[in-house]
Structure formats: C-alpha cells, structure tokens
Amino acid sequence: QKEVEQDPGPLSVPEGAIVSLNCTYSNSAFQYFMWYRQYSRKGPELLMYTYSSGNKEDGRFTAQVDKSSKYISLFIRDSQPSDSATYLCAMTLTGNQFYFGTGTSLTVIP
Amino acid sequence: GAVVSQHPSRVICKSGTSVKIECRSLDFQATTMFWYRQFPKQSLMLMATSNEGSKATYEQGVEKDKFLINHASLTLSTLTVTSAHPEDSSFYICSASGGAGDTQYFGPGTRLTVL
Numbered sequence: 001q002k003e004v005e006q007d008p009g010p011l012s013v014p015e016g017a018i019v020s021l022n023c024t025y026s027n028s029a030f031q032y033f034m035w036y037r038q039y040s041r042k043g044p045e046l047l048m049y050t051y052s053s054g055n056k057e058d059g060r061f062t063a064q065v066d067k068s069s070k071y072i073s074l075f076i077r078d079s080q081p082s083d084s085a086t087y088l089c090a091m092t093l094t095g096n097q098f099y100f101g102t103g104t105s106l107t108v109i110p
Numbered sequence: 111g112a113v114v115s116q117h118p119s120r121v122i123c124k125s126g127t128s129v130k131i132e133c134r135s136l137d138f139q140a141t142t143m144f145w146y147r148q149f150p151k152q153s154l155m156l157m158a159t160s161n162e163g164s165k166a167t168y169e170q171g172v173e174k175d176k177f178l179i180n181h182a183s184l185t186l187s188t189l190t191v192t193s194a195h196p197e198d199s200s201f202y203i204c205s206a207s208g209g210a211g212d213t214q215y216f217g218p219g220t221r222l223t224v225l
Contacts, residue, residue: 043217
C-alpha cells in the first residue's frame with residue numbers, strides 16, 4: 001500500500017465552480033500536511049501548509065485535515081482558468097522525509 | 111515566503127559530458143535539500159536527500175557515482191550529472207527545508223537535454 005494515495009484525475013470544471021481535491025494516507029503519525037500547485041514545466045509552488053487536524057483558509061483556498069480518517073482535502077472556491085495545474089499533496093512526520101501524492105491534474109474551463 | 115533558485119533553468123549538452131545544477135535558498139538557511147527528477151506527465155521522483163556538511167542519502171536505484179550531490183553550505187547544494195546520456199534527459203527540481211517542522215520549498219527546475 002502506498003503511503004499517500006491521490007486520484008490523478010484529470011479533473012475538468014467550469015470557471016466559478018468549487019473544486020475539491022483529496023488525498024488519503026496510511027501513516028497515522030504524519031503531522032504536517034501540504035498542498036502544492038505545479039504548472040507545466042515549473043517547480044511546485046507551496047499553497048497550503050497545515051499542522052495536525054483542522055482547517056486553514058487562505059483566500060480562495062481551504063485546506064482540511066482529518067487525522068481520524070487519514071484524509072486531507074483542498075477546496076478551491078470560485079475557480080479560475082489560472083488555477084489549471086497539477087495539485088500535489090504531501091505530508092511528513094518530522095520534516096526529514098516527505099511523502100507525495102501522484103498529483104491531480106485540474107483544468108478550469110472558461 | 112521562502113525562495114529557492116536553480117541555475118541553469120535549461121541546459122543542452124552532448125552525450126558524455128558532465129552538467130552541474132545549482133540550487134540556492136535565497137532567504138533562509140536550508141538544513142536539508144532534496145533533489146527530484148520528473149518525466150513528462152509523471153510525478154516527482156526523489157533522487158536524494160542531503161543535509162549540510164553530510165553525505166547525501168540516495169534513493170534506491172539512483173547511482174551516486176553518476177549523480178554527485180554536494181551540500182557544502184546552508185544555502186547551496188549542487189547536483190552534477192556525470193557522463194550524461196540521452197536517458198538522463200529530464201526535469202530536475204531541487205527543494206530546501208529549514209529543518210524539523212518546516213516544509214519543502216521548491217526551485218523552478220532545470221530542464222536537461224542530452225543529445
């Protein structure tokens with residue numbers, strides 16, 4: 001079983017839609033959870049960084065962590081064509097070893 | 111936010127030559143740096159993890175004599191692809207972390223093409 005599972009998509013939504021991206025994981029000891037956005041031919045860009053369970057909001061983005069279910073989510077409100085990218089989840093216990101999802105490809109159609 | 115730079119952004123070289131890629135943390139001290147490669151439409155593949163002043167830890171299947179990693183300071187790590195061959199053509203991305211509890215900040219990547 002992989003440490004982190006993420007549906008690769010592709011996911012296609014109309015502009016303005018709410019997007020929900022999810023990852024599940026197997027190691028209950030993970031403490032730090034991240035979401036990255038990667039545009040084609042670019043390095044991943046950190047979007048959200050959360051510690052332990054709970055919600056974190058930043059503009060149109062909301063990250064949720066449910067440690068009891070070993071499930072994390074990223075919500076994008078009022079999606080824009082510029083949000084079209086691959087979204088990677090990642091997690092770590094201590095910051096020395098990180099585990100990444102395979103990424104979900106998102107296209108927002110104008 | 112934390113910024114990581116990579117140089118060069120793109121390099122084309124002949125088969126058999128060596129190529130050096132630099133990764134710098136511009137506004138923080140990176141105790142740990144990571145090197146990844148990524149093939150088109152595929153996920154990141156971790157190649158090695160390096161801590162400042164220590165030898166890099168390579169992932170299984172990554173040749174340490176071919177991919178030389180140096181992390182001589184808290185702001186600079188280098189990856190040297192020795193005797194490059196066309197199959198080494200890929201997108202190489204570094205990332206840096208400030209230590210326990212910190213996340214990874216990625217560089218913009220280096221596209222290597224070996225002719």
